[in-house]
Amino acid sequence: MSADTFAELLAERQVVIVCGTGGVGKTTTAAATALAAAEAGRRAVVVTIDPAKRLADALGIAELGNTPTVIDGPWPGTLAALMLDTKSTFDEVVRRNATDNDQAEQILSNRFYRNVSGTLSGTQDYMAVEKLAELYDSGDWDLVVVDTPPTRDALAFLEAPQMLSRLLDNPIYKLVIAGNRGVFGVANKAAQTVMRQLARVVGAYVVDEAIAFFQSFDGMEKGFKERAQATLALMGDERTAFVLVASPRGDTLDEAHYFLDRIREADLDADAVIVNRMLPATGLSLQQSNALHSSLAADTDAAGAAQALLDLVTAAAADDDRVAELSKAAPLAVLTAVPLLADDVHNLDGLRVIADLLTR
Amino acid sequence: MDPGRFFASSRVLIVAGKGGVGKTVSAAAIASAASKTGRSVLLVEVAGRSASAPIFGVEPQGYEQVIAVHEAEEGDPPRGRIALRSITPDQALLEWIAAHGFKGLVTRMASSGVLEVIATATPGVKDLLVLGRIKAFESEGAFDLIVVDAPAAGHAIGFLRSPTGVRDAARTGTIHRQAVEILDLISDPARCQVVLVTIPEETPVNELIETSFAVEDEVGVRLGPVVVNSVLPAVSGLDIDLASLDVSDMERAALQTAATFRAGRTALQDEQLARLGADLPLDQLHLPQLFGTTIGTAELEVLTDALLAGIEALPEADS
Numbered sequence: 061m062s063a064d065t066f067a068e069l070l071a072e073r074q075v076v077i078v079c080g081t082g083g084v085g086k087t088t089t090a091a092a093t094a095l096a097a098a099e100a101g102r103r104a105v106v107v108t109i110d111p112a113k114r115l116a117d118a119l120g121i122a123e124l125g126n127t128p129t130v131i132d133g134p135w136p137g138t139l140a141a142l143m144l145d146t147k148s149t150f151d152e153v154v155r156r157n158a159t160d161n162d163q164a165e166q167i168l169s170n171r172f173y174r175n176v177s178g179t180l181s182g183t184q185d186y187m188a189v190e191k192l193a194e195l196y197d198s199g200d201w202d203l204v205v206v207d208t209p210p211t212r213d214a215l216a217f218l219e220a221p222q223m224l225s226r227l228l229d230n231p232i233y234k235l236v237i238a239g240n241r242g243v244f245g246v247a248n249k250a251a252q253t254v255m256r257q258l259a260r261v262v263g264a265y266v267v268d269e270a271i272a273f274f275q276s277f278d279g280m281e282k283g284f285k286e287r288a289q290a291t292l293a294l295m296g297d298e299r300t301a302f303v304l305v306a307s308p309r310g311d312t313l314d315e316a317h318y319f320l321d322r323i324r325e326a327d328l329d330a331d332a333v334i335v336n337r338m339l340p341a342t343g344l345s346l347q348q349s350n351a352l353h354s355s356l357a358a359d360t361d362a363a364g365a366a367q368a369l370l371d372l373v374t375a376a377a378a379d380d381d382r383v384a385e386l387s388k389a390a391p392l393a394v395l396t397a398v399p400l401l402a403d404d405v406h407n408l409d410g411l412r413v414i415a416d417l418l419t420r
Numbered sequence: 421m422d423p424g425r426f427f428a429s430s431r432v433l434i435v436a437g438k439g440g441v442g443k444t445v446s447a448a449a450i451a452s453a454a455s456k457t458g459r460s461v462l463l464v465e466v467a468g469r470s471a472s473a474p475i476f477g478v479e480p481q482g483y484e485q486v487i488a489v490h491e492a493e494e495g496d497p498p499r500g501r502i503a504l505r506s507i508t509p510d511q512a513l514l515e516w517i518a519a520h521g522f523k524g525l526v527t528r529m530a531s532s533g534v535l536e537v538i539a540t541a542t543p544g545v546k547d548l549l550v551l552g553r554i555k556a557f558e559s560e561g562a563f564d565l566i567v568v569d570a571p572a573a574g575h576a577i578g579f580l581r582s583p584t585g586v587r588d589a590a591r592t593g594t595i596h597r598q599a600v601e602i603l604d605l606i607s608d609p610a611r612c613q614v615v616l617v618t619i620p621e622e623t624p625v626n627e628l629i630e631t632s633f634a635v636e637d638e639v640g641v642r643l644g645p646v647v648v649n650s651v652l653p654a655v656s657g658l659d660i661d662l663a664s665l666d667v668s669d670m671e672r673a674a675l676q677t678a679a680t681f682r683a684g685r686t687a688l689q690d691e692q693l694a695r696l697g698a699d700l701p702l703d704q705l706h707l708p709q710l711f712g713t714t715i716g717t718a719e720l721e722v723l724t725d726a727l728l729a730g731i732e733a734l735p736e737a738d739s
Contacts (some may be wrong), residue, residue: 083624091574112623135691175589210439261517262545263593310715314471340681342674352671362665362675364657369678371655372712377714402684404622 063326066332066396067419070097072333075196075204075294079217079323080305083317085336089398089407090207091119091413092327096291097098097141099415102202105140107191109184109207116143118407126152128195133408137202142191147189147357150177157283160208163276172266172273183207185220193221193291217327221288228274228281301331304393306386308335308379310324313386320389332394334418335383339400342369349373377399421734427454427565430613431558433606433644436580436631437569437617441624442707443548446617447569447716448529449707449723450647451502455489456728458498459564462557463488465506466550466571466579472504477717480504483511501562509546512553520594546593547571550603551583558605577631580606580614580639609642610611618645618696620689625696632700645703645734647727648693653708658683705730 063069070076070093078090087108094106105128116122119141122131125150128140151168158164167173177183184369188206195204208217219226259267293302302323306385320330343353349370356366387395398417405411435447444465451463462485465472470480476488485505492499557566570579583606587599606612614635618628635641658679662672697704707723710715 081439083438098634111624114622259593261520261593262590262595265592266590307440309440309442310713311442311444311471315439340677342677343670348671349674352667352675356665356667359665361657361660362662363661364655365662365675365679367655368682369660369675370682372678373674375711378711381713402688 063331063394065419066334066394067100069301069303069332069394070102070203070396070419071100073190073299074202075206075300076303077206077208077217077295077300078305079140079208079319079330080304081312081319082308083399084305084312086305088115088411088414089334089336089418090205091305091405092116092411092418093303094203094205095135095139095408095411096121096415096419097203097205097306098133098135098137099412100419101136103138103200104205105142105195105201107142107195107207109189109209110144110186111207112404114404114406115411118405118411121183121191126191127164131408135136140201142193144184144188146187147177147343149191150183153187153190157280159279159286163280166272166276170269170273170276172269173276175406176273183223185217186223189217189291189295190222190287193287193294197249198358211262213364215322215326216293216330218323221291221295225281225285225288227282228277296326296328303334304330305334305336305361306392308339308383309337310382313382316386317389327335330390330393332396333386333390334396334398334399337400338383338397339372339379341376342373344369344373346377347371421731421736423453423728423731424457424459426494426731426734427457427459430565430609430644432554432566432568432612434568434570434606434614434641435617435647436614436635438624438627439477439529440617441564441617443617444471445475445720445723446615446649446707447471447567448646449727450615450675451565451567452476452489452720452724453727453731454565454567455500456498456724458492458500460491460500460525460562461502462563462566463502463504463569464554464557464566465504465569466508470504470506472569475503475715475720476502478504480506482506483508496586501609503563507550507553508576509550513546516549516552516598541580544578544589547579547582548586548595548599551579551606556600558611574718576717580628580635580641584639603640607640607642612641613644615642615644615647617649619650619698620648620692625692629696632702633698643702645705645731646696646700647705647707648696649705649707650709651693652682652686652689654686655682658686674688686692703734705734 063072076093078086091106094104097104119144122142125142126145126399127255127343128142130138130140133139154167155164157377158167174277185208188208192204192206195201248347255267304316305321306312323330353366353370356362383397398414405414433450435450437443440562447463454461464474470482473480473486473488478486478488480486483505483506487501488504489499489502491501553658554566554568557563570669583599583602587596587603590596615634616628618624634701636643662675665672667675693704705727707726710719712719
């Protein structure tokens, strides 16, 4: 099943994951996508990651928050947004999965946990996916739109749900849990050797904290694994659309091609490609512009305009070539071109302009 | 400022910025400009892919060092050699473990997933080890200047923060000492400076200003001039009346569209450049926007010359 237009895609899917490198308007596109769905009458929520301040202000989500803020506006559906707070989302995940309060508190106060939950790069992806699953499961929303952290690797996001269960699958974890006493709380002699070596590298304190971390998760692995599997199934089937955002600049399009290669390694594909920042059309070909530029070169009055024309048409032609190549690389995806806008989004009206451009 | 002096002021230049601002191209232009002052340059890419090889018109060789530019013959204008190298955190981690006497363990650790635990236990460790590899290049002394194309994607500050993070997370052990040594390198302006790259647009400029203060205050790194990439070259006469021009209506409309568009973009750009200058007390080096499809050796030459001209126009440093 593949949609013919972006509007169709928004009407039929329940989850939209917005991917792409930084600097291409990804977060703005995610917000505009949710707005477009609300304008089509759906109950839509967007999870943003590190939005530019003015976009956050426009959405009325100036503070990190883990519950959606409903944004009032003249649309038939519902629009809500939240700014992902990685740390407290992770805390919620721990509390939800812990067998009791003591276990939860033990984990939350562990320094190794605090490192993992606050600063580890994959954690942001993991928590974005957790938030996605939570909003989806709540049944409150027809469409959940998720902005993704700026990474060049599509698989980082797809692997994110398994981060914790994979960590808990680690041989170290098994060794630690298998034993109960000894220098590092480890009975197994081989494990002790590995731990001692590890302590030489990172310091005994880190190793002790790591062991305490793994031990405190005892009994929770099953819950994490089931959750990861359910989320992977959601992202892998037709409830979810992957939207790749790019700009026609050479370096970001290279990244877009890399993204498409990687997502296919997971047997998935982009359902839509949005190319932002397209230059205006002039109606003249590169050849015509070149000829006009030459004929006006001696005209001191018009030479500036002729130069501006040649530059614009040269750049637009290069962009068109690159976008055509990207379109060829993603033949099944809906391709939407959004013109270069004069300014960044400062308010909801600006966002509505983009929503209209996406679905027109 | 004399470009020779400019490039002699530090051994390592870390070129950092958000994704999509043309960081790789800027790093290549910096390497090329330094080479034109006669210095030998190692250009290190951290992203894991050799994106700069095509800019120099050479084939990427993966992890192996590639010579992109050869040293000038006697009598020719000065030109230092430029070597390209691409390093990944995983390779840096394995090399580092091997270099610190854990040789026998390396394979076992890698296969048992212990590496993942080290990386998890101490956030920033992968970035730190990449910086460690760069420090090793510095002490080998095979090149006058090392230019680092830092990881992109909202990552610039994380990359530079990694030594402080690791130093505080792992309070003892080999990795702690490594973090302290790297902090010595990156906080010593005679050894290392950071060049931040942006484009003259609102959000990138905002982010650059935030990053600058964070990098100086939290990491204690000396910032060099800011590179502003994709600056539209000035064109005069965009506001003239085209009505009397002897061209077809279609051509007139196209000229009008282009002139209006260019004037609008230029005004937005000038506003952002002025704001950057007002909010951030750092010199700016402007690289012109290029309009064509690819960036190869000819385009690199244009950028290199613009960069050299920009450096010459900078005021002499006080020290």
